[in-house]
Each structure stands twice: as C-alpha cells, then as structure tokens.
Amino acid sequence: MTSLSILDLSPVPSGGTTGDALRNTLDLARRAEEFGYRRYWLAEHHFAPGVAGAAPAVLIALVAAATSTIRVGSGAVQLGHQTALAVVEQFGLIDALYPGRLDLGLGRSGRRGSEFAELAKRPPQPPGPARVVDGLLIPEPFSFAALAASPLLALYGSLLQQPGAESPDFADQVDDILALLAGTYRSAEGVAAHAVPGEGADVELWVLGSSGGQSAQVAGERGLPFAANYHVSPSTVLEAAEAYREAFKPSETLAEPHLIVSADVVVAEDDDTARELASPYGLWVRSIRTGAGAIPFPTPEEAAAHEWSEEDHALVADRVATQFAGSPRTVAERLRVLRDVTGADELLVTTITHDHADRVRSYELLAKEWAGG
Template sequence: MTSLSILDLSPVPSGGTTGDALRNTLDLARRAEEFGYHRYWLAEHHFAPGVAGAAPAVLIALVAAATSTIRVGSGAVQLGHQTALAVVEQFGLIDALYPGRIDLGLGRSGQRNREMAELAAKTPPPPEPARIVDGLLIPEAFSFASFANSPIFALYGSLLQQPGAQSPDFADQVDDIIALLAGTYRSAEGLAAHAVPGEGADLELWVLGSSGGQSAQAAGERGLPFAANYHVSPSNVLEAAEAYRAAFKPSPILTEPRLIVSADVVVAEDDDTARELASPYGLWVRGIRSGAGAIPFPTPQEAAVHEWTEEDRALVADRVATQFVGSPPTVAEKLRVLRDVTGADELLVTTITHDHADRVRSYELLAAEWAELTG
C-alpha cells in the first residue's frame, strides 16, 4: 500500500492571524495521526504574509509534542540559508526528545536562487508544450526569470544571510550533515568536530527537489530517499524522478530508490463543493509568483471578485491545472495516476482552504478513500 503523508504550509486564512494558523497546524497534525497519515512535514517559507512556517525546526518540535506516533519533519529546510552544523544541532535536539520520529528534509534554496538570477540574464530556450503522460498532465514549464530579476528578490536573499556570506555547494552541505550525524566529520586539515546534540541522532534524511538537477543527483549518488515536487514544479516531476533513479547508488540507508511525490489536493463530499473551496487557490499562487509572497488565503467570495488579466492567468496556469480537486473518488483516482506514472513509493499531499474545518475534512475524506482504493 502506498502511504499518504501531509505537507503543511501553516496557511494564514484571510481575516486570521499567525496564531490561528499555528493552532490549526497543531490541530491538523493530531487529526492526521488519527486518520492514519504516515508523515507530517512542515514547509519553510519567508516573507509571506499568508504562511506562518518560517522556522520549521521550531514548529516540528511543537507538532512532535502534540502527537504520539506520526513521523514529523521538514519539507524542506532551506539549506542555503543555514550551516550544516546548525541544522544537525536543531534536529538532533528534537530527536533527543522524540527519537525515531523525526525526518530531516533538505532543500537547495540558497543555491537555486543564485542559479535563477544567472539564468534570468540568458535567453531561455522555448518551453516544451504541455502533454499528457498516461493520464497525468505535464504542463508547460513556468519561467521564474522575471521574479529572479526583481529588486525584492535580491532584498529577500540578502536578509536571509549574513552580509557577504556565500552558501556552500549543496552536495557538500549534504555530505557534512551525513558526517556530523555519523560522527565522522573531518575538516580539510583533518580536524574532527562533533555535533552535540545531533551526533548519532535517529533522523530519517531526505532530499527534496523540483527538477533533475543537483538535488536529484545528490540524493541518488548518496543513496538517500528523494521527494519530487509535482505541486511546486509539475512540468519537471518526471525529469526529477528519472534523474534520481539514474543516479541512485545503494547505501547503508537504502538498497534501492525511494521516492515521494507531492500534489496539491482539495477534497469535499462532491466535485462542485470541492471546486468552490479550491477557487481561491489561483489568487493565492499569484501572490507567490508575482514576488509579493503568499497572501492570507482568501474566502471563495473574496476570490470571486478578483479581476483576472491574461497575464495573471498565465502566471498560475500550470499550478491551477495540476491541482487535484473533487470528491474522494475523483481525487483518489488522480493520485493513483500520479503514483503510477511517477512510480512513487509514497504521496505527499498539501491542502489549503480558507476554513480550517474544510481542510481537516478534506484530509479525512481522502484518507478513507485512499485506504479503500489501495487497501
């Protein structure tokens, strides 16, 4: 049976507060454990008025304290903004209190930001047209070039790092984390360093990625599990999965590849209700892709009065088209297709609605339908 897990962005609803969002996260985590979800991952986002998850290690500790059995982790720590030692110490501390339940998911944010800025200065190749692969929509790729060129993008990058700091190579940071956890770290001069807490922590290490680039390569070459983002970059999900498997080498951690694939999902009792609940999603994505950051998630009524331009629609088209929305059978079937086409061993679903009760109900309905479909 393919497990279902949850990625929570701790969304702030329109008219709500950060405190509301965090209390909702703790409640949803408890309910997710009751519903039988395998993992509960917390995302890291910055400068987003509508997302409360800026410090995943802090929130992971709170969620672990509020639950008993569900695995809790990061989806993902933005490694480009922290040192390997800081990450190992943070997660080692949490593991000391909740051993055997904590996942450390690593993302390549700082390095990707630099690459995006470099790519923005070049003429991009023409995008591949949208296509259907065995029932799964692979949309035309979205270009982040205009966002990478924006002054606000440069400001955010500067505020996330110390003045003059440069992020190390992502693969080198992953190696440092592995070594610090194992107690085998040595400097270039041969000096040993030991992370306390952290060394010997029983963490499950994951790499997350949105393409077939360095993240997929680093995960595969080190024999680590990998999470590919259909919900963030749906056009690249097959490339990411294929690159990971092609690079995979057996390790003491895994003898064969292990892949999670993510998806945006909204489930309700019927298709029409689900579409109504999901209707603000495009407006929310627009805030992210315009560079302003995720806005507090609107009500369907607030979203209905937004005047869309063709530019707006193009900005969010791939994300809206690949959100799985509908009744339990409708969405479970779409997830089955995603699983089969990507070969995913596990699916990571993220659901955002304005009302917390609708979000909890979406996860409840999906868990029951998925168990029936795959049990």
C-alpha cells in the same frame, strides 16, 4: 499499499492571524495522526504574510510534542540559509526528546544571489508543449526568470544571510550533515568535530527537488530517499524522478530508490463543493509568482472578486491545472495516476482552504477513501 503523508505550509487564512495558523497546524497534525497519515512535514517560507512556517525546526518540535506516533519532518530546510552544523544541532535537539520520529528534508531553496542573477540574465526559452502521460498532465514549464530578476527577492535573499556570506555547494552541505550525524566529520586538515546534540540522532534524511538537477543527483548518488514536487513544478516531475533513479547508488540507508511525490489536493463530499473550496488557489499562487509573497488565503468570495488578466491566467495556469480538486473518489483516482506514472513509493499531499474545518475534512475524506481503495 502506497502510504499518504501531509505537507503543511501553515497557511494564514484571510482575516486570520499567524497564531490562528499555528494552532490550526497543531490541530491538523493531531487529526492526521488519527486519520492514519504516515508523515507530517512542515514547509519553510519567508517574507510571506499568508504562510506562518518560517522556522520549521521550531514548528516540528511543537508538532512532535502535540502528537505521539506520526513521523514529523521538514519539507524542506532551505540549506542556502543555514550551516550544516546548525541544522544537525536543531534536529538532534528535537530527536533527543522524540527519538526515531524525525524526517530531515533538505532542499536547495534559498539559492545564492549569484545563481538568481545568472537565471535572470538568461534569454527566454520557448516553453515545451503540455502533454498527457498515461493520464497525468505534464503542463508547459513555468519560467522563473522574471521572478529571479525581482529586486524585492534579492533583498529578501540578502536579509536571510550574514553580510558577505557565501553558502557552500549543496552537495558539500549534505555530505557535512551526513558526517556530523554519523560522528565522522573531519576538516580538510583532519581535525574532528562532533555535533552535540546531533551526533547519532535517529533522523531519516531526505532530499527534496523540483527538477532533474543537483538535488536529484545528490539524493541518488548518496543513496538517500528523494521527494519530487509535482505541486510546485509539475512540468518537471518526471525528469526529477528519472534523474534520481538513474543516479541512485545503494547505501546503508537504502538498497533501492525510494521516491515520494507531492500533489496539491482539495477533497469534499462532491466535485462541485471541492472546486468551490479550491477556487482561491489561483489567486494565492499569483501572489507568490509575482514576487510579493503568499497572501493570506482568500475566501471563495474574495477570489471571485478578482479581475483576471491574460497575464494572470498564464502566471498560474500550470499550478491550477494540476491541482486535484473533487470528491474522494475523484481525487483518489488522480492520485493513483500520479503514483503509477511517476512510480512513487509514497504520496505527499498538501491542502489549503480558507476554513480550517474544510481542510481537516478534506484530509479525513481522502484518508478514508484511500484506505478503502
């Protein structure tokens, strides 16, 4: 049976604090373990008043300490902001206390300023048409060109790196992490370096990606498991999965491709209640895509008070249309379609509601329905 896992952004609710969000994350992780979820991944976000997960390694250590059996990991460490050695040392330190439970998810998020500048210069491309593939909605692609041109985003990027620093190529960083974990790292001159802690750490390495680009290629060529983001970029999930499988080469880690696919879900006792709990989602996505950063997650009443323009609706249409909100049976059926169409070996679900109790209940209802199906 396809296993379910959780991606937690540690959302700050409207009227709440970062402390509230972190306490909610620890509580949800304990409950997720009770519900039978396989993995509990923490996201990395910066400059977002509505998301507390700015330091995933720190939060992973806290979650690992608060649980005992569930796998805990990053979804994903943004390698554009860190060195390979720093990442290996961080996760090696946690693994020393909680061996065999860590997933090190790596992502290209936090791309260098030159890449964003190039993206902003590209002429706008006509969007491809929305389509339905065996029951799964593949919406029109969203263009990040306007967001890439944001001066605020450029400032944030500069603050996350040392002045004048240049991030290495993503593939090179992944190779360095693999070598440091294995104890085989050598410089171009043949000098050995050993990460202590980190070398020999029993961590499971993952690559996360939103398209059929470099991330999918790197994961496939190195025989690593891959996570494709339907909840972030639903229009490109199929090309990401296909590119990964086409590039895959067997390794000591995997004999065949292993794919996890994410989805944004809200589950309640009935469809109407779930849709009401999920109603602030569009406003929250809007805050991200305008470049302002995720706002504290609104109440349904606060979301209903927002006056939507046509531009607002267009900005969030793909994400709202691909959120799975409904009763346990409704959401489980849609997740099975996602699994079947993408060929996912696992599913990674992320749920955000204003009230923590509703979020916990959503995961509980889904776990029970999935286990019974």
